Amino acid sequence: MEILANKPSHVLEQVALEEFRGPIANMGGKRGVLNTFLQRKVREMVRGMCMQLDAGNLDWGYIMDTDTYVNITRLQNFVSELDSTEPIYTGYCSRNIIGGGPGILLSAGALRHFLCPRLKREGCSITVRENDFRGGDAWLGECARETKLPFGHCTNEPTEKKGTYLFRRDPPWTERFVSKDLKADWSTEPISYHHVLPNKNIQGPGADPRCNLVRYKHKENPSGFITTRCTPHMLLIGVPKAGTTSLFCYLNQHPDFIPPLHKELHLFAPIMAPGREIAVKGGGRNTLSRYLNQLPIMDPRSGKITGEASPSYFYSLKAPTFFKKNFKTVKLILLLRDPVDRAFSEYLNKLKSPAVAMNQFIWLKKGDDILGGQRDYFGRVARAALERKRRCGESGLVFDPAALGRDCYLPPIIWQGLYHQHLKRWVQAYGKEDLMLACHSDLGDSTQDLMRKVTEHVGLPAFEYNLSLAYNTASHRGADCSAAFSHKWDSFSRPILFNKLWKTAAVSNKTNNSVHFQSAKKDRPAVDADIRGMLKRFYAPSVAALRRQFAEHGYSECPWMAAYS
């Protein structure tokens, strides 16, 4: 017995497209083009089966796409109880056709006596409709009706015993989203299911526990389908200017890590004002779905994970509990840098843009020469921070730009170094097994060791990273290396927002990114010794509190901490 499992090969698609280039160009509406292509594709697949039949090579034909999972042994068992000379047209029965997703089974009888003679004569017509989704399965359904080929052997009809669905519309890991009466018994593996990534190495329906599956409806997907996503399994939560770009870009090299649309998706963006949570871009109810659309689509059986790096999360009041509740399997990483070096790096970065600098060093007056130099401006920031702390007390300092007029305002460049205030929320929500604390200085000579720990922490197999370059350094600023890794996406896995936002940008960035944001690990200008002294005095109590937190929760200290006592 031969089953011709007819996945659309590139050749077949090419043929369909080549033949169709003219009509497609004249058709205009996207749906119409898609419908026509899909219908044409299935017609070519059935034609291929007819040729095999004529050559005496076919008992059964099975039409499926690259996103269909099929257990061929189960399929063979299923057909072994049927007579291939009978006209059989079956699979997932949907109204009066066989739905295409999980595959369509056609017997030699159905092909020989119904479909093939018709295709050889006038064929079945291709329907072009603009606003109606009519895929290849609908075409085959109409063709079957025209030729009076009956459909049957449905295993998903309401009368069937629960759990006998053999051709399923969705993979087992989406089961919990399916309404109760449709729930199947997955202990018996079905013949096939739809909505998987093409992955030839996968056996069986077991899902990866690292995938925390969520289902949501989103506007961006033109088909309007409900979508499932794994929430990020890894989050690099901070701190800004601690080498987060390098760490994230190194991790992107791992073959089992699939990158998101770009670094810093910013589900929370509290930098300008902790407490005033600003969920960037979109806002409101669509925020989470927009966020998820920037993540790749993961097959939970693929052994791969995704994650993202938004250093501002560390300062969010809501993020720790939100992630705990909604991103259930998440592994967090926090890199901490000496707060004075961190502030200086931020200062050097913000100097690039006077407008941003104005925002950051907000107590400077309009007309001040912001780009004047370290001694003037970084020094003024340091002096003002100390003076304000003396006058207002640490608890009296305000971080909200709404309080700009008040003399106790402390701008982000400084308050972001008060780590102890923010760490407490994270250690309350997460234990050591989920929250990894590391030091910026680990990115020096011991980067390989740091990456080994990171890899282990996020549950990936060991990997030898290329750590020769550093990203986002003072001489080569830029926070995004995802484009350099976008080859890891295929048409299934790539983030939905990719199409909208990145179509052209990604292509032009691809080459740029791999060189532009990288440099040799160079020294940047040193912090002036007096200014360092001032800021050290400012941060000393905070670092002391941080050390107590580290001790209490069993973390190893960073080398710079002792220098603050």
Ligand SMILES: Nc1ncnc2c1ncn2[C@@H]1O[C@H](COP(=O)(O)OS(=O)(=O)O)[C@@H](OP(=O)(O)O)[C@H]1O
């Ligand atoms: N491998 C390695 N070793 C040592 N230092 C490194 C490395 N990679 C990045 N860096 C330094 O980290 C600073 C940038 O940090 P981030 O990428 O976290 O910045 S950002 O918050 O994403 O903008 C930036 O610090 P400054 O140069 O002091 O500005 C980078 O030089």
